[in-house]
Amino acid sequence: MSTTPITSFAEFAQRADYSLLESLQPDPQATLDGHDHRPRQVFSGHYVPVTPTPLPVPAYLAHSPSLFQELGLSDSLAHDEAFLRLFSGDISVARQPMRPYGWATGYALSIYGAEYIQQCPFGTGNGYGDGRAISVFEGVFNGQRWELQLKGGGPTPYCRGADGRAVLRSSVREFLAQEFMHALGVPTSRSLTLYGSGAETVRRPWYAPGSTSFDPDVLVDNPAAITTRVAPSFLRVGQLELFARRVRRQAHPEALNELRLIVAHLIERNYRPEIDPSLAFGDQVLELAGLFRTRLIALVAHWMRVGFCQGNFNSDNCAAGGYTLDYGPFGFCERFDPGFQPWTGGGEHFSFFNQPLAAGANYQMFWSAVRPLLADNSEALAQLDSIRDGFAGAMNQELEAMWARKLGLATPDAALVNELLELMLRSQADYTIVFRKLSEIPEEPSALQQAFYQPLSAPLAAQWSDWLRRWRDQLSANGDLGETSAAMQRVNPAITWREWLIAPAYQQAEQGDTSLIQELQAVFSHPYNAPSGELATTYDRLKPREFFNAGGVSHYSCSS
Numbered sequence: 001m002s003t004t005p006i007t008s009f010a011e012f013a014q015r016a017d018y019s020l021l022e023s024l025q026p027d028p029q030a031t032l033d034g035h036d037h038r039p040r041q042v043f044s045g046h047y048v049p050v051t052p053t054p055l056p057v058p059a060y061l062a063h064s065p066s067l068f069q070e071l072g073l074s075d076s077l078a079h080d081e082a083f084l085r086l087f088s089g090d091i092s093v094a095r096q097p098m099r100p101y102g103w104a105t106g107y108a109l110s111i112y113g114a115e116y117i118q119q120c121p122f123g124t125g126n127g128y129g130d131g132r133a134i135s136v137f138e139g140v141f142n143g144q145r146w147e148l149q150l151k152g153g154g155p156t157p158y159c160r161g162a163d164g165r166a167v168l169r170s171s172v173r174e175f176l177a178q179e180f181m182h183a184l185g186v187p188t189s190r191s192l193t194l195y196g197s198g199a200e201t202v203r204r205p206w207y208a209p210g211s212t213s214f215d216p217d218v219l220v221d222n223p224a225a226i227t228t229r230v231a232p233s234f235l236r237v238g239q240l241e242l243f244a245r246r247v248r249r250q251a252h253p254e255a256l257n258e259l260r261l262i263v264a265h266l267i268e269r270n271y272r273p274e275i276d277p278s279l280a281f282g283d284q285v286l287e288l289a290g291l292f293r294t295r296l297i298a299l300v301a302h303w304m305r306v307g308f309c310q311g312n313f314n315s316d317n318c319a320a321g322g323y324t325l326d327y328g329p330f331g332f333c334e335r336f337d338p339g340f341q342p343w344t345g346g347g348e349h350f351s352f353f354n355q356p357l358a359a360g361a362n363y364q365m366f367w368s369a370v371r372p373l374l375a376d377n378s379e380a381l382a383q384l385d386s387i388r389d390g391f392a393g394a395m396n397q398e399l400e401a402m403w404a405r406k407l408g409l410a411t412p413d414a415a416l417v418n419e420l421l422e423l424m425l426r427s428q429a430d431y432t433i434v435f436r437k438l439s440e441i442p443e444e445p446s447a448l449q450q451a452f453y454q455p456l457s458a459p460l461a462a463q464w465s466d467w468l469r470r471w472r473d474q475l476s477a478n479g480d481l482g483e484t485s486a487a488m489q490r491v492n493p494a495i496t497w498r499e500w501l502i503a504p505a506y507q508q509a510e511q512g513d514t515s516l517i518q519e520l521q522a523v524f525s526h527p528y529n530a531p532s533g534e535l536a537t538t539y540d541r542l543k544p545r546e547f548f549n550a551g552g553v554s555h556y557s558c559s560s
């Protein structure tokens, strides 16, 4: 394992290794030149070779120093000409052993457990998939295998007639959010780089300045950008579903084999160290089902812990490796509201506190997608069903443990948590600030005042006093308050994502000024440390009144 960081593109390219991808089938209709950008049906195979469309006049905006370090890349590489060209969509710079084309994958969509096909322009489900995400690299860095994927890299056969681009606004959001979530300790895809175009803009519906409209009221031209995300794989539950649906429909003779290959690939990519390769394949599928259940449940508990709402937790936005994927319609809860949902198209079922149920619906689709692989083994099927049946109970247990950690309790106490959430709601508490203040284990509600969007009424203050007293009694009975407080500060972040602090960063980046992006990167890299001095004045505060109901900040319809 090399310890000197990679400084040249040639050295970087040497890390390419497509040996896992090679186990999958390319679309037999596709040509290997990758010039396949028009919407069409893809009937079989696991991926379509496709070249990205380069951003004209690409310019560096940001990279993640922490991911660069993990991959063993020198920071200077982000400014290297060939590196910049690759990750702004120009794969003509590829050199051996890299492939001179990327790949896009098809997937199916279920919303809350209901199968959809009308999102596919052909009405068949064969035209839905990565419409603007194109993987360009599979390789091994410091002993770990990663896939590198452009988002906004131009149209693919799955683009459904759209431009395949991402605007700078949404790219800055995804770029910052992935690294923030990682720093929060939440499993996630990661951010490598962010490059913007100095010459191409794309038009999207958006909100006029000061608008409180629910729906966008203007069309805005925004620079096109590409953010590259990194994960062990970008396999989604929806992807398994696509192949399972083809098995069910007997779409072609290879359908069951293709399902088997994609599931084997998922195991290889995301679960191999935990699943013994010498097990019979059916047993590996059972192991996978158990591990994915555990990961998905832990993931959603993390989301609840940090106040994250994914916003659009369809099966095609649910990574089969059990991490957060697709930072489009997401938001973080500021004033506590269990129904928080910033995306106007997302609906209540994907709101903040409904995420455990949404995860259960996605797990159900995973379960039904892998079932055909065990069809000839009734014992294995029964085991698989019982893993699925246990989802809700295991989810509840994990949530109870999460609340206990947030409150420093040695054992879960659902009644105490529910009373607290009720009090938070009635007091208009800020989700992040109130838990951070509680981490100091205050005796009096006055110590929490900074967390409330309205002064506490006398009756509410009395209820808080009572709650604090009973909670503190439990804590005192269980151990040292100083240690408990320190442990609480490790799970209750000191700062959070506040959209009104992010909007100026992408607005300034549109004018070529990336200093706010850099400031946010720095602040977000240590979310459990209270920011000091001037940074505290900016980042540790309640959402100002003028941003409540502000279009594009408190809610948004377009995430692309």
Ligand SMILES: Nc1ncnc2c1ncn2[C@@H]1O[C@H](COP(=O)(O)OP(=O)(O)OP(=O)(O)O)[C@@H](O)[C@H]1O
Pocket: 128, 129, 130, 131, 132, 133, 155, 158, 159, 160, 162, 163, 164, 165, 166, 312, 316, 317, 325, 326, 327, 328, 559, 560
């Ligand atoms: N501008 C676009 N051009 C082509 N396809 C698009 C565009 N925007 C979204 N899509 C496709 O529409 C589907 C739904 O979009 P959604 O917002 O869930 O995903 P996304 O944010 O583009 O991507 P991902 O889930 O890969 O992060 C996806 O399959 C996506 O590829």
Ligand SMILES: [Mg+2]
Pocket: 316, 317, 326
């Ligand atoms: Mg998506």
